[in-house]
Amino acid sequence: MHIADLGDIKLHYREDGDPDGAPIVFANSLGTDLRLWDKIVPRLPEGLRIIRFDKRGHGLSDCPPGPYSMGTLVRDTERLLDHLQVKDCVFVGLSIGGMIAQGLAVKRLDLVRALVLSNTAAKIGQPQMWQDRIEAVKQDGIEALADATMERWFARPFRETAEMTGWRNMMTRQPEEGYMGCCAAIAGTDFYTPTSGLRLPTLGIAGSDDGSTPPDLVRETVDLIPGSKFHLIRRAGHIPCVEQPEEYADTLIGFLKEVGHV
Numbered sequence: 001m002h003i004a005d006l007g008d009i010k011l012h013y014r015e016d017g018d019p020d021g022a023p024i025v026f027a028n029s030l031g032t033d034l035r036l037w038d039k040i041v042p043r044l045p046e047g048l049r050i051i052r053f054d055k056r057g058h059g060l061s062d063c064p065p066g067p068y069s070m071g072t073l074v075r076d077t078e079r080l081l082d083h084l085q086v087k088d089c090v091f092v093g094l095s096i097g098g099m100i101a102q103g104l105a106v107k108r109l110d111l112v113r114a115l116v117l118s119n120t121a122a123k124i125g126q127p128q129m130w131q132d133r134i135e136a137v138k139q140d141g142i143e144a145l146a147d148a149t150m151e152r153w154f155a156r157p158f159r160e161t162a163e164m165t166g167w168r169n170m171m172t173r174q175p176e177e178g179y180m181g182c183c184a185a186i187a188g189t190d191f192y193t194p195t196s197g198l199r200l201p202t203l204g205i206a207g208s209d210d211g212s213t214p215p216d217l218v219r220e221t222v223d224l225i226p227g228s229k230f231h232l233i234r235r236a237g238h239i240p241c242v243e244q245p246e247e248y249a250d251t252l253i254g255f256l257k258e259v260g261h262v
Ligand SMILES: O=C(O)CCC(=O)CC(=O)O
Pocket: 028, 029, 030, 031, 094, 095, 096, 097, 124, 149, 152, 153, 186, 211, 212, 238
């Protein structure tokens, strides 16, 4: 197990692949940990340095009291990459992970040479929606949100599989403080203007059945960055890397080739 001690926070991360390879970094969504990428990592070509991590309040990373800000989540990520001496990575961020990706590229372009904005947006939902979600967790616990969340995360056929239970358990076992802390960070984020200023190779990925960040919302965000590409994965909800891993990995590999990372 790898823990990066960043001073005021300790973050759990994992490295696979070639330690001297071209770096690719994965950032997870709300209510998930780094196992989100378990089906993608083995499908990636050899010769990459593959890094994934648990953001604060999730997985095996520290869970300080919330609320968190997006600036803090971006700073955590920046410091983790500095700690690991990563530069010029392809950064793949899903949902809140994609918000972190945008913030990181705006702040530290030396760390990021290309972006994959998966199932994410410059702004997700309205602040009141996030406040309501925080109140619901405070009152009834995270379990009370789980069924509705699975409907946003997965298309119907996947929701009928036994595997879905594992992802549901992953969500309900995240620390409530960390989950609420990240809800607050999303509530306070509108990257529309800063993301419009980004100039780097960008791929958007959306799921046809995504109930959290629908395809049009993802497309609207990646369209802010000139020259960006967009790929829609059918029969997939909010986390297509789990539901359609083959297509997700193929799409990612195609992009890595295009930007000369493999
Ligand atoms: O998944 C995220 O990181 C935030 C977007 C969201 O609403 C997730 C969910 O559907 O619970």
